[in-house]
Amino acid sequence: MNRMDASTRDRLLDIASEVFHQKGLSGARMQEIADAAGINKAMLHYYFKSKEQLFDTVFQQALGQFLSGIAQALTSDAPLRQKVEQYVTYTTEALLHKPAVAAFIAHELQQHPERLATRFADQSLINLDNLRQQLLTTGQPRFQATNTAEHFFADMVALCVYPVLAQPLLRRLMQHTESQYQAFLRERQAHITQILLGQL
Amino acid sequence: MNRMDASTRDRLLDIASEVFHQKGLSGARMQEIADAAGINKAMLHYYFKSKEQLFDTVFQQALGQFLSGIAQALTSDAPLRQKVEQYVTYTTEALLHKPAVAAFIAHELQQHPERLATRFADQSLINLDNLRQQLLTTGQPRFQATNTAEHFFADMVALCVYPVLAQPLLRRLMQHTESQYQAFLRERQAHITQILLGQL
DNA sequence: GTCTATAAAGGGATAGAC
DNA sequence: GTCTATCCCTTTATAGAC
Numbered sequence A, B: 001m002n003r004m005d006a007s008t009r010d011r012l013l014d015i016a017s018e019v020f021h022q023k024g025l026s027g028a029r030m031q032e033i034a035d036a037a038g039i040n041k042a043m044l045h046y047y048f049k050s051k052e053q054l055f056d057t058v059f060q061q062a063l064g065q066f067l068s069g070i071a072q073a074l075t076s077d078a079p080l081r082q083k084v085e086q087y088v089t090y091t092t093e094a095l096l097h098k099p100a101v102a103a104f105i106a107h108e109l110q111q112h113p114e115r116l117a118t119r120f121a122d123q124s125l126i127n128l129d130n131l132r133q134q135l136l137t138t139g140q141p142r143f144q145a146t147n148t149a150e151h152f153f154a155d156m157v158a159l160c161v162y163p164v165l166a167q168p169l170l171r172r173l174m175q176h177t178e179s180q181y182q183a184f185l186r187e188r189q190a191h192i193t194q195i196l197l198g199q200l
Numbered sequence C: 001g002t003c004t005a006t007a008a009a010g011g012g013a014t015a016g017a018c
Numbered sequence D: 001g002t003c004t005a006t007c008c009c010t011t012t013a014t015a016g017a018c
Helices: A006-027 A030-037 A041-047 A051-075 A080-097 A101-111 A113-120 A129-136 A148-165 A167-174 A178-197 B006-027 B030-037 B041-047 B051-075 B080-097 B101-111 B113-120 B129-136 B148-165 B167-174 B178-197
Strands: none
Touching (some): A006 A030, A006 A051, A030 A041, A030 A051, A051 A113, A080 A148, A101 A113, A113 B167, A148 A167, A148 B178, A167 B113, B006 B041, B006 B051, B030 B041, B030 B051, B051 B080, B051 B101, B051 B113, B051 B129, B101 B113, B129 B148
């Protein structure tokens, strides 16, 4: 077999992801990726035409995974609490395995927001109306404010993602070891549901 | 006067900050900074020995401002609600003027957490004991849990910072214009205090 | 598919005139 | 203080042998 091997390509993608997540597009080096994979640059260019193309593949994959967690939670027709728990669990576990991915996406989107265009060209998969409806029908006064769904959504994502994204900072502020901080992040899952929904 | 002009240096720092905040250390180009300042690379190297040194200055300045907001809130002896309001206002306004700085700090610390060392070498300015005490004495059951101060603190920072940091993503998800999103961020100030402290 | 060698461009840094 | 010209290392990308 001499045609491009898909499993090799996937292996290279995984390795490239780690490097890109850590260093970003401009900080990553093709040489470093090749070294980590035990091949040379020429080989890497054989599988991916250019650094740009390799990066795009890595980035769209990371973004896709991140957005799919959101989309699943928002399009689900589960009750509110279950929806939240589902998102919090999914996101926390995903980020615990790839802590650098959140800062990576934020940093790269900062520079090129148009990279999102691909995702939202056809349909805006993510619709807050469903969530808004659920919030309003709780009857809770705090969920009657304007933009209640927008705030609730922003809160939920922020509470899950930021503590991972800012781990280097927060961990030092709290004087936690790495494993203490991981335990802290796990502890937050219940805490986040609590703070968002209270006794509901 | 032929000796290095401090006001020129400050002007260069401001311009360099914008570029570094947007593109990071590895993405920024000395040429671009020089162009934006209307000078040439040689001049830039006259004021700052190297790109590395220019970056360090920019980074430590950004980090210092970010941490000072936290330190002020935590060391203040104001009552809890006032403390929170103070932090939220300070941080929101600061980030509205420099939206890229949050992602910049996160991205650069991800790669070089040791850049924090300078800040925490002598004293750990930031101490959660004071906050913990205030939370416990509210009598509120939800503030009796373990790590209550850590969670409260992480929540507060996350709710303020993440929506700015992830603006390119969230803005598109919510289909807001830039000014709509800014209004949303201002609206969040009251919302964040409310969600953190409730009717307390 | 895999390698070595090298072309080609980019970008940080400095020499030296003014 | 400010500029032009240039050095030189790094890094992407490809040519071409096996």
